[in-house]
Amino acid sequence: MVNKRGLLTFASNPVIASTGVTVGPLxxxxxxxxxxxxxxxxxxxCGLKTNEQGHAKMMxxxxxxxxxxxDKTPTDAExxxxxxxxxxMTPSNFAASTIGVPYLGMFSACATSVSSLLMAALLTxxxxxxxxxxxxxxxxxxxxxQFRYPLQYGSQKGATAQWTVSAAGVATIIPHIEGAPxxxxxxxxxxxxxxLTDPLNMGAAMAPAAADTFKRHLEGHGSTxxxxxxxxxGDLGKIxxxxxxxxxxxxxxxxxxxxxxxxxxxxxxxxxxxxxxxGSGCSAxxxxxxxxxxxxxxxxxxxxxxxxxxLMSPLSYQQGDTIPCIAHAVEIQMK
Amino acid sequence: xxxxxxxxxxxxxxxxxxxxxxxxxxxxxxxxxxxxQAETLLKEDKRxxxxxxxxxxxxxxxxxRVNTFERFKKRKIAKELTKELEKMYPELKITxxxxxxxxxxxxxxxxxxxxxxxxKKMKKxxxxxxxxx
Amino acid sequence: MDEKKxxxxxxxxxxxxxxxxxxxxxFVVGGFxxxxxxxxxxxxxxxxxxxxxxxxxxTVATMIFISMLLTGxxxxxxxxxxxxxxxxxxxxxxxxxxxxxxIEHRSEGYVLxxxxxxxxxxxxxxxxxxxxAFVVALIKTILVGLGVVSx
Numbered sequence: 001m002v003n004k005r006g007l008l009t010f011a012s013n014p015v016i017a018s019t020g021v022t023v024g025p026l027x028x029x030x031x032x033x034x035x036x037x038x039x040x041x042x043x044x045x046c047g048l049k050t051n052e053q054g055h056a057k058m059m060x061x062x063x064x065x066x067x068x069x070x071d072k073t074p075t076d077a078e079x080x081x082x083x084x085x086x087x088x089m090t091p092s093n094f095a096a097s098t099i100g101v102p103y104l105g106m107f108s109a110c111a112t113s114v115s116s117l118l119m120a121a122l123l124t125x126x127x128x129x130x131x132x133x134x135x136x137x138x139x140x141x142x143x144x145x146q147f148r149y150p151l152q153y154g155s156q157k158g159a160t161a162q163w164t165v166s167a168a169g170v171a172t173i174i175p176h177i178e179g180a181p182x183x184x185x186x187x188x189x190x191x192x193x194x195x196l197t198d199p200l201n202m203g204a205a206m207a208p209a210a211a212d213t214f215k216r217h218l219e220g221h222g223s224t225x226x227x228x229x230x231x232x233x234g235d236l237g238k239i240x241x242x243x244x245x246x247x248x249x250x251x252x253x254x255x256x257x258x259x260x261x262x263x264x265x266x267x268x269x270x271x272x273x274x275x276x277x278x279g280s281g282c283s284a285x286x287x288x289x290x291x292x293x294x295x296x297x298x299x300x301x302x303x304x305x306x307x308x309x310x311l312m313s314p315l316s317y318q319q320g321d322t323i324p325c326i327a328h329a330v331e332i333q334m335k
Numbered sequence: 336x337x338x339x340x341x342x343x344x345x346x347x348x349x350x351x352x353x354x355x356x357x358x359x360x361x362x363x364x365x366x367x368x369x370x371x372q373a374e375t376l377l378k379e380d381k382r383x384x385x386x387x388x389x390x391x392x393x394x395x396x397x398x399x400r401v402n403t404f405e406r407f408k409k410r411k412i413a414k415e416l417t418k419e420l421e422k423m424y425p426e427l428k429i430t431x432x433x434x435x436x437x438x439x440x441x442x443x444x445x446x447x448x449x450x451x452x453x454x455k456k457m458k459k460x461x462x463x464x465x466x467x468x
Numbered sequence: 469m470d471e472k473k474x475x476x477x478x479x480x481x482x483x484x485x486x487x488x489x490x491x492x493x494x495f496v497v498g499g500f501x502x503x504x505x506x507x508x509x510x511x512x513x514x515x516x517x518x519x520x521x522x523x524x525x526x527t528v529a530t531m532i533f534i535s536m537l538l539t540g541x542x543x544x545x546x547x548x549x550x551x552x553x554x555x556x557x558x559x560x561x562x563x564x565x566x567x568x569x570x571i572e573h574r575s576e577g578y579v580l581x582x583x584x585x586x587x588x589x590x591x592x593x594x595x596x597x598x599x600x601a602f603v604v605a606l607i608k609t610i611l612v613g614l615g616v617v618s619x
Contacts, residue, residue, distance in 0.1 A: 150568040150573075151571070153548075153589060154544045154547065154555050156490075156552035158485055159483045195471040239481060246477065435520055436519040459517075463517060466521075
């Protein structure tokens with residue numbers, strides 16, 4: 001008896017019609033994903049006064065780009081589902097206020113990219129939406145400041161530390177059409193907490209959540225590793241990704257190929273960025289740029305995207321609490 | 336790579352050159368007071384590396400440099416020597432300090448200034464030593 | 469998978485911090501900062517009327533000024549990544565903690581932002597610095613009072 005909890009299957013085959021990805025200046029220079037991006041900024045704040053305003057601007061631009069690719073305006077969109085990591089998701093709120101589309105804030109930390117995508121697919125599946133915008137974003141300065149130390153504070157980071165990306169990724173989801181990647185199914189993650197407390201080693205905390213969701217997805221939807229051209233995790237980073245593969249190896253999955261991690265690859269495995277990238281913009285901008293483009297071009301036929309998020313706040317870890325983590329999976333097929 | 340090697344060499348040379356400058360023991364006496372006693376006191380003190388002593392008018396200034404590992408006790412050493420010198424020359428106003436400023440200034444005074452300015456400068460040095468913070 | 473087993477696995481895979489290398493780097497970087505500080509102190513001693521004792525105040529101010537420039541231009545973070553404790557312990561690290569917080573919170577205004585948050589990181593340094601100075605002074609006063617040591 002296969003446990004069907006948390007599994008989603010979209011019989012109406014909703015598709016991702018277009019994507020919009022914006023990346024910050026550092027990512028433009030260092031990230032291999034930036035060449036798939038739609039817009040680059042020269043300035044971290046996008047020419048605005050504060051980091052948070054720049055963050056909102058990045059989100060807003062990504063939404064507008066995704067809509068303009070379909071020749072649509074925000075007035076055509078029925079829902080926008082997005083989120084970020086700043087307190088109360090203010091950048092997303094401001095971006096939603098500018099574009100003026102009915103808005104639902106989503107929060108699954110760095111897994112927001114997939115959770116909003118799944119919710120958008122559900123809305124489309126239910127027949128209540130013809131055009132839904134879903135996405136997430138993060139901005140290095142705004143997020144580091146909230147979760148860690150001031151930006152210029154000299155603290156030595158260990159090999160497990162990750163670098164929050166400045167990027168936004170947005171997708172538009174519409175009912176089935178030919179020639180676009182189909183969201184076939186998904187799995188909502190269970191919050192996993194194995195008692196890790198180091199906020200500078202989030203990859204290790206998130207890896208079991210990713211492994212759990214992966215296992216549930218494969219068992220629940222009856223697929224195997226070989227069915228996929230690509231299995232990509234969100235922002236586990238080098239160490240978390242290593243742990244994730246070790247866990248899968250113990251469960252006797254073949255982890256030799258098809259596995260990638262957006263966080264570990266985001267800055268081209270450059271040692272300056274230690275374990276790699278993190279942030280809700282990391283998975284979103286990687287999935288909706290390179291992965292989406294390769295799905296469209298037919299390089300990938302069937303992919304499994306597992307975005308992971310650590311559901312902590314500065315308060316919770318300062319009070320010594322453990323880091324609960326979540327991972328959502330979405331399967332996208334190109335037929 | 337050549338530049339790096341040269342830089343390293345210069346760096347080491349500068350470091351080593353810093354160690355070799357030495358003033359030794361110097362005494363200048365413009366009065367007819369017998370300075371021999373004080374000189375032997377300073378010279379025979381094993382803890383001292385350099386010492387410059389100037390006796391002029393009714394003042395005696397001694398700038399000391401103590402051995403590296405005696406540095407933690409340098410204020411104590413200066414105090415001890417002050418007491419001994421005061422015993423030897425009760426008629427003089429005595430300033431003894433292990434502060435390198437005193438050594439430097441006294442040395443400069445001996446090397447560069449003429450005798451007319453001695454008193455003024457000596458008063459200044461004594462005032463500096465008394466300054467707190 | 470239970471917690472203990474996973475934590476063991478995590479320990480195995482997470483690279484160990486290289487303590488010896490970090491210590492050496494901290495020594496070199498911290499030493500170099502103090503080396504510069506020594507030059508600044510020598511400069512004040514030789515060209516101004518400061519003695520070794522009184523030169524420490526202007527030296528500290530100068531070092532904090534240098535650290536302010538380095539922080540503002542984004543270099544101190546890079547030095548700290550290499551130097552670790554070597555860059556955090558000298559007065560420049562203290563300056564960096566204050567200045568980085570001040571820069572960070574500039575966007576919230578001067579009173580609630582800069583003023584309210586400047587001591588966010590450095591505040592605990594001041595508090596525990598003053599407190600430990602008090603404790604040490606207290607111990608010494610008692611010892612002197614008992615006649616064990618002298619001032």
